[in-house]
Structure formats: C-alpha cells, structure tokens
Amino acid sequence: MVRNRSKNPEKRKQILDAATRLFTDQGYAATSMDHIAKKADVSKQTVYSHFGNKDELFMAAIEQKCDSYHMLDISMDDLSDPKGILLTLAQRFLTMLISKEALAVHKICAFESKSYPNIAELFFKAGPERLSGKVAQLMSKFNEQKILKIDNPKFAAWQFLNMVKGENFVRVEFNTDKQLTEEEVEQYLEASVDLFLRGYAWQG
Amino acid sequence: MVRNRSKNPEKRKQILDAATRLFTDQGYAATSMDHIAKKADVSKQTVYSHFGNKDELFMAAIEQKCDSYHMLDISMDDLSDPKGILLTLAQRFLTMLISKEALAVHKICAFESKSYPNIAELFFKAGPERLSGKVAQLMSKFNEQKILKIDNPKFAAWQFLNMVKGENFVRVEFNTDKQLTEEEVEQYLEASVDLFLRGYAWQG
DNA sequence: GTCTATATACAGATAGAC
DNA sequence: GTCTATCTGTATATAGAC
Numbered sequence: 230m231v232r233n234r235s236k237n238p239e240k241r242k243q244i245l246d247a248a249t250r251l252f253t254d255q256g257y258a259a260t261s262m263d264h265i266a267k268k269a270d271v272s273k274q275t276v277y278s279h280f281g282n283k284d285e286l287f288m289a290a291i292e293q294k295c296d297s298y299h300m301l302d303i304s305m306d307d308l309s310d311p312k313g314i315l316l317t318l319a320q321r322f323l324t325m326l327i328s329k330e331a332l333a334v335h336k337i338c339a340f341e342s343k344s345y346p347n348i349a350e351l352f353f354k355a356g357p358e359r360l361s362g363k364v365a366q367l368m369s370k371f372n373e374q375k376i377l378k379i380d381n382p383k384f385a386a387w388q389f390l391n392m393v394k395g396e397n398f399v400r401v402e403f404n405t406d407k408q409l410t411e412e413e414v415e416q417y418l419e420a421s422v423d424l425f426l427r428g429y430a431w432q433g
Numbered sequence: 434m435v436r437n438r439s440k441n442p443e444k445r446k447q448i449l450d451a452a453t454r455l456f457t458d459q460g461y462a463a464t465s466m467d468h469i470a471k472k473a474d475v476s477k478q479t480v481y482s483h484f485g486n487k488d489e490l491f492m493a494a495i496e497q498k499c500d501s502y503h504m505l506d507i508s509m510d511d512l513s514d515p516k517g518i519l520l521t522l523a524q525r526f527l528t529m530l531i532s533k534e535a536l537a538v539h540k541i542c543a544f545e546s547k548s549y550p551n552i553a554e555l556f557f558k559a560g561p562e563r564l565s566g567k568v569a570q571l572m573s574k575f576n577e578q579k580i581l582k583i584d585n586p587k588f589a590a591w592q593f594l595n596m597v598k599g600e601n602f603v604r605v606e607f608n609t610d611k612q613l614t615e616e617e618v619e620q621y622l623e624a625s626v627d628l629f630l631r632g633y634a635w636q637g
Numbered sequence: 638g639t640c641t642a643t644a645t646a647c648a649g650a651t652a653g654a655c
Numbered sequence: 656g657t658c659t660a661t662c663t664g665t666a667t668a669t670a671g672a673c
Binding site for chain 1: 460461462463540541542543544546547550553554556557561565585587588589591592595596597598599600603604606607608609610620621624625627628629631632633634
C-alpha cells in the first residue's frame with residue numbers, strides 16, 4: 230500500500246533523501262536497495278513498503294530534485310545597466326550550473342534519458358527550459374525599451390546561456406585535471422557579455 | 434596473460450566492438466560481461482583472457498571510441514566568406530554533436546567522470562579541447578586578415594561552439610518529447626552566426 | 638587459447654514474526 | 656508498519672577439460 234500515508238512520513242523522507250543522494254552520486258544501476266535502506270537507517274522491507282520497487286523510488290527521488298531545482302531570480306525592474314545585469318546573471322548561472330548538486334542531477338538525467346524519458350523531460354522543463362524562458366522575457370524587455378535590438382528573444386536567451394557555459398562548464402563536466410581560475414572565468418564572462426551587447430546593439 | 438598478442442586478434446576486436454557498443458549504450462554498471470561475451474560470440478573466459486577484468490575492458494573500449502572520435506576538418510584556405518564558413522562549421526558541428534555515437538560517448542564520459550577521470554580527460558582532449566583549438570586557429574586568421582576583430586581567439590572559439598549548441602542540443606541531450614524542426618535549427622544557426630559576426634565586426 | 642561448468646557474492650524482491 | 660530472515664536470479668570471476 231504505497232498510497233497509504235499513515236506510514237511514518239519521517240522514514241519516508243529519510244528513504245527519499247538517501248535514495249536521492251545515492252542515485253545522483255552513483256547512478257541508477259550502481260545503487261542498490263540494500264545501500265539505500267542502510268543509509269536511510271531503515272530496513273529494506275520498509276523501503277519497498279513505501280515505494281514499491283526500485284524504479285518508483287528512482288523516479289520519486291529525481292522528481293524531488295527537479296522540483297527543488299531552484300530558479301535564478303532575475304530582477305527585471307531596473308534595466309538601465311544591461312551589462313551589469315547580464316554579467317550578474319552570467320555569474321550566478323554558471324555558479325549554479327557547476328555546483329555539485331545541479332551537475333549531478335544534470336548528468337543522471339542526461340545519462341538515463343533513454344531509460345527514463347519522463348524524468349529527463351521533467352528536468353528539462355524545470356531546468357533549462359524554464360530558465361531560458363525567463364531570460365527570453367528579459368531579452369524581450371531589452372528590445373521593448375530599445376536597449377538592445379533583439380528580434381528573436383528566445384534565440385537570444387539560448388545564445389546567451391549557452392555561451393556563458395564556455396570552457397569552464399565543459400571542464401567541470403568532464404572533471405578535467407586542469408581547471409580554470411576565477412580570473413580566467415571572469416574574463417571570459419565579461420568578454421561574452423560584451424560580445425552579446427555589441428552583437429545586439431541598436432546602433433550598428 | 435593480457436599482453437600476449439598471440440591470442441586471436443579477431444576475437445579481441447569482436448570483444449572490443451561489442452563492449453564499446455554495450456557500454457556506450459547502457460553504461461558501465463548496467464552492462465554485464467556475460468552480455469558482452471554473448472554479443473561478441475565468444476566465451477566469457479575468452480573475454481577475461483583478453484582484458485583481465487571489467488574495468489580494463491571498459492577503459493579499452495572507451496579509449497578506442499575517443500581515438501576514433503574524428504575531427505571536423507575546417508578548411509582555412511579561403512576566408513573571404515566568413516559567414517559561409519561559420520555557417521558550414523556550425524551545421525557540421527551540430528550534426529556531429531547530436532549524432533547517436535558522439536552523444537553516447539559524451540554522456541558516458543561525463544557520467545563516469547568521477548569513477549574514471551582519465552577516460553573523461555581523454556575524451557575532453559580528443560573532443561572539445563581539440564576542436565576548440567582548431568576553431569581558435571580559424572578565429573586567429575580572421576583577426577590577422579582583419580576580417581573580424583578578435584582579440585582573444587580562444588574565447589571566441591568557445592563562445593561560438595557553445596552558442597551553436599543552442600536549444601537543439603539540450604533537447605537531444607535530454608531526449609525531450611518535442612524536438613526542433615530542421616527549419617528552426619537552421620534559423621537559429623544563421624541568427625547565431627550573424628550575432629557573432631556583428632559582435633566581432635571591425636567597423637563598430 | 639578457448640571452451641563449459643562452477644564458485645562466490647550480491648542484487649531485487651518477498652514471507653512471516655511482532 | 657516495520658523488522659529479520661529468506662528466496663531467486665544474476666553478476667564478476669575462476670577452474671579445469673580440450
């Protein structure tokens with residue numbers, strides 16, 4: 230009886246937390262129900278009692294992560310300093326992207342996207358799509374207020390967000406030995422914002 | 434005796450091919466030695482005789498894929514049509530990126546980058562780093578010939594390549610239900626090349 | 638060197654006591 | 656509802672025949 234909520238919700242939370250942690254750390258196949266039960270400090274049967282089977286537990290765990298995938302809030306009140314706004318956005322976005330948590334969910338959703346398309350879709354909607362939508366709104370406002378000339382705000386949003394990733398994200402993604410310094414990243418971000426501003430400037 | 438090359442090299446190749454296929458398809462943990470042996474049409478013991486254990490076989494398989502990760506050749510002879518060159522490059526790059534093969538290696542290297550850092554590093558060097566180096570050379574030439582004003586060719590290369598990925602790559606990466614049409618992708622690529630050309634134009 | 642058969646460990650999932 | 660104990664399949668890896 231998975232639906233019965235008279236079961237101890239604390240244990241449920243313990244299980245879900247442990248599962249989320251282990252699945253995102255090690256992946257689906259490499260994570261065992263025994264390990265989850267042990268880490269959650271409950272018996273294995275309790276895990277099954279709460280979540281039915283491994284698949285359902287996996288879906289619940291990743292779903293939770295997707296839900297809690299918090300938005301970057303982009304203040305769109307004062308647009309008088311586009312460079313400052315975009316630079317701040319770029320910095321925050323990149324910091325979020327390369328955070329251990331976000332990267333782990335990203336990787337597992339991408340990796341399991343064939344086996345669990347609905348999970349990957351969930352992540353895409355909660356993460357990249359949602360953010361790019363927000364940024365597109367920002368681009369739209371820049372255009373309306375004639376701060377930048379942006380015919381297609383959606384394109385501009387994807388261009389900007391992808392550009393910002395740069396070498397830094399790829400290096401983190403593949404865990405390369407050498408990583409970029411903060412200064413290098415900062416320089417890259419500024420150069421990218423400048424490129425973007427020049428490319429979408431009104432006075433061509 | 435793994436080093437002894439008097440063993441049947443045909444069988445070795447069969448094993449390696451099967452392993453590469455299965456590992457990239459399903460990941461490390463989800464792929465069994467039994468399955469590899471069966472697919473390679475040899476006995477399991479032969480697999481062990483050739484590669485020692487699962488780890489070594491995995492490394493050999495992915496290494497092979499990285500080696501064969503073929504470069505996009507970028508012709509740098511006639512630079513008179515920068516828009517045409519960049520558009521062609523963008524199209525070829527994106528096509529390569531979202532190809533089933535490239536995507537599979539990309540995903541598994543990213544996913545296993547913590548467990549197998551040397552494999553991920555190998556891929557990074559053979560893939561993203563090598564390509565961005567080539568593109569940086571192109572950017573450098575654009576600058577030398579005053580076709581574009583590019584102070585930092587390395588930055589420009591990463592900016593261009595990342596930008597080109599756009600929404601399309603992310604949607605393929607997460608296997609989303611809705612995928613972009615060819616027309617949409619083509620429009621995005623042209624918009625991105627235009628943005629890049631305006632941003633790095635000589636006459637600001 | 639390659640095969641079949643087997644040892645050993647651990648996986649997901651269930652049965653039954655309390 | 657939660658626990659301990661167990662069933663059953665399958666994994667990695669090895670032994671021994673040819």
